[in-house]
Amino acid sequence: MSSLAxxxxxxxxxxxxxxKDMxxxxxxLAGQDLTAFVLASAEDRAKLVLSEYQSLSLLHQEQIDFMAALTKPAKPTKALKELMSMESLVER
Incomplete structure (x- = not known):
């Protein structure tokens, strides 16, 4: 965390x-005051937790399956066809 922030x-x-004593x-030992130490530690942990939830880790086969799903268009369902045939609210 920037001290200039x-x-x-x-x-x-x-x-x-x-x-608190710990x-x-x-x-x-880290050469910091308590506030700086706690905030730096909390920031490091927050970044780690957020990065785990903001990135996607897949095994090799999962990567292949994921890419196949992205590149192969899905067949439209009956409900989707009906929805797409309805008049658009935007185009009125």
């Missing part, structure tokens, strides 16, 4: 003394 939001949290010790 505008800090315009506040967060408060409650924790156990044991966890975080303080780790922050000290």
């Amino acid at each position: 505008l800090k315009d939001a506040r967060m408060e949290l409650k924790t156990s003394k044991r966890l 975080l303080n010790s780790a922050a000290s």
Whole structure:
């Protein structure tokens, strides 16, 4: 996290003394104050979690099946044909 970033939001949290002491010790060893350590750690974890949900990992066969599904047009269903034959609301 950039130290030059505008800090315009506040967060408060409650924790156990044991966890706070652990975080303080780790922050000290990392050469950071508690706030910087907690925010950097939370940011790293948030990026990891978000990247897991924003990317798609497929096994080789799954990649082949996925590409086949994308490149082979699906046959329109009866319901789709009926829907497409209806007058468009936009073109009225």
